[in-house]
Amino acid sequence: MTDKIYNAKDIESKWQNRWEETHAFKVDEKAKGEKYYLLEMLPYPSGRIHMGHVRNYTIGDVAARYRMMRGVKVLHPMGWDAFGMPAENAAIQRKVHPADWTYKNIDYMRGQMKRLGFSYDWEREFATCDSSYYKWEQLIFTRMFEKGWVYKKTSQINWCPSCKTVLANEQVSAGCCWRCDSGVEMKSMSQWYFRITDYAEELLIDIDDKLQGWPERVKTMQREWIGKSHGANIDFPIEGSDQKIQIFTTRPDTLFGVTFMSLAWEHPLVKEFAKKNGKEKEVEAFIEKSSKIDHKARLEDTYEKDGVFTGAYCLNPLTGDKVPVYAANFVLMEYGTGAVMAVPGHDQRDFEFAKKYNLPIKIVIQPIDEALDPSTMDGAWEGAGTMINSGEFDGLKNKDGIKAVSEHLKKNKLGGSTVTYRLKDWCLSRQRYWGTPIPIIHCDKCGAVPVPEKELPVELPHDVEFTGVGGSPLSRVASFVDTDCPKCGSAGKRETDTMDTFVESSWYMLRYACPRYDKAPVDPKMMKYWLPIDQYIGGIEHAVGHLIYFRYFTKVMRDLGMHDLDEPCKNLMTQGMVYKDGAKMSKSKGNVVDPDDMIAKYGADTMRLFSLFAAPPEKDLEWNDKGVEGSHRFLLRVWRLVMDHLDIDGETKESPEAARWRNKTVKKVTEDIERFHFNTAIAAVMEYVNYLYGVGVEKIDRLAVETLVLLISPLAPHAAEELWEKLGNGESILGKSWPTFDEAMIASDTLTIVVQVNGKVRERLDIPADMSDEDVKQSALSNERVISFMEGKEPRKVIVIPKKLVNIVL
């Protein structure tokens, strides 16, 4: 009987077709039941699905199918994060148009996903490179522009020489480009920025208030990335001028210990001072040298710390002391005010700098049990202590001094408490073709003018030459560039940079609530219905990039009046990476396992089972070909067991033991799926199968077999559907409800109690479940083996844990 053989290929395509024909995963807001929005991070359509995708999407699929079986309305969409560099590189190298390359990849990968049996509502699919999608992104941009939430400025920026485009801070990892790993250079360029720093405080506060369902690890990373620090701004008057230098410090208590001032080389006052004081030559040389320190060298600390005297002096606002102003290469223009008051007695960097340039060291914080002497110190004292040499503040604990000095400054209009964030504005422009065009027209008279809504989308022109050199490809397309100013009608030029692709993924989760809505980016009604995301699943690598951006965009769109949601996602799960032979799968290492090969060899269900069983979702997974075979073997075991029982009638002849096993297994699998412990859920089903084989073929009833099939259906949906049908059930298993369990039936008549003597297990007693604790204690104490281990001693204490254990302490 060929029918008895498990033929994954035929079964899987049969059910995939069936699901498609019946629109099995189409979700209808009008149907009954509670809603659940399950989203996995979109893939980039690189050409083929890889094992990381398989794992990510299988985890999501189990969660989705399980809830569907519980009668929950699950919104489970899929689409494509489709703009990006690889498409453009393909165009440069192989003369394929990025659009053709991308849509072809999408078609192939959609097919792969269907062959994996994922329960997506394909009717909601979109690609972010569809102009019907990015049109709305352009609208959001213009609205932000009108509010002043996006702006253009010239500054030092990360530049990837290989990708030939600028990068956001979040796209630089260890000084290298996130995409191609080239060393990132610093360049001064005029770029577009989102004013994300305006939201720094809300992004920070909401981590604690609204992200209870997020992993602590991700939340910590976001807090650090935002990097709030409390301190004070202090104005230092410049000698012989009305100007002031404003500095930021977290240690206003050390203000009396300032002996010099350090400015970043880019600080506007540096050149001014040099000119005024005839120091241009030295300062220019210093700027030239400092500007060459790239991101990587800064991180690795491979450059020498140095500085140059600018010739200027400023005055300590409290003491009136005259202090020299230096430019120093370790001061960052992007943090605080780009200027630092130097306190060598109490800051290690300033200490080293002072030693190198022979600057005075002044002690203003005295530790409790040690007298500091500037002439013998070999490092700064950065710890706590009592303020000295600080005028009216002498004697204060320095912790109190921070507040006291700040208040004093404020009262005298010399500065005051402030907070600073490490988070910087998001540089969004890219000098590439394959991205959303920035909808701005530059006009000589009107400046930067947003494209009016009725003219959106600004579509990417198709006929473009891809050379890989010479700036934005769009800048060479005259028919795109030349246009009229929407405001005054005179000749204008279109912006030719495109948006960072992280912009598309910053709001797609909202669009899925209403993917075809044509009046605005989102339909507030549908948004209110589906959002926030109940469960989001993706890689940990997006902890500070995408996962901050999509929170930011949600808040921006809220403040533009498009909806009223504060946070896009309630629960986040970050899955581990897939490894093989101890290394991340990659073509260059030659350790890639292709999902297509696995489907051809074992079928999708086997691959799904293995990727769920081999490790808990949040941990890294080591691919193991033998393990895959083990998962396949398990599926065959289930298949055979069910096939041997197709004809059993519905009469229940379930023994108490069989009932216990069934209820226990349902309970365990249900609870484990709820908490994403799929590996132990599968282990529980395996145990159940082992039990059923153990009791013998003739003793198994229909209830057991059907329960088994239902339990595996979120995990191995194709095999489950086929077995369900073969068992004579007409409708799809999808319409069938998840099995329930009865706690009372899990309880057994007898229990095994562990008896310990001095904490060591010495005996196991089988007792009736309803035996009293006192009786349990007595039967333990009268047990022969137990007595022999008591060595004739009287127990000092006997601990009885009901239904579990007796510990006799001698």
Next chain:
RNA sequence: GCCGGAGUGGCGGAAUGGCAGACGCAGCAGACUCAAAAUCUGCCGAGGUUUAUCCCUUGUGCCGGUUCGAGUCCGGCCUCCGGCACCA
């Protein structure tokens, strides 16, 4: 340097403070077979003692502590992984 997370058999991994190693992989032995594969059964941390399938000791990175009882809680280290890092 700072902040997280982890460390359990040959391997992946299980264990609300209560029998450490579920389940699987690999391995070993056996059954079936002419044989092999598949399948099924048993064993499978280390050491010792018996070799009856009994039993004992020891064992969850290291050192202490709390507890009748610690893989689990607390303190101090070590190692690995991740994040941040001249942030004033």
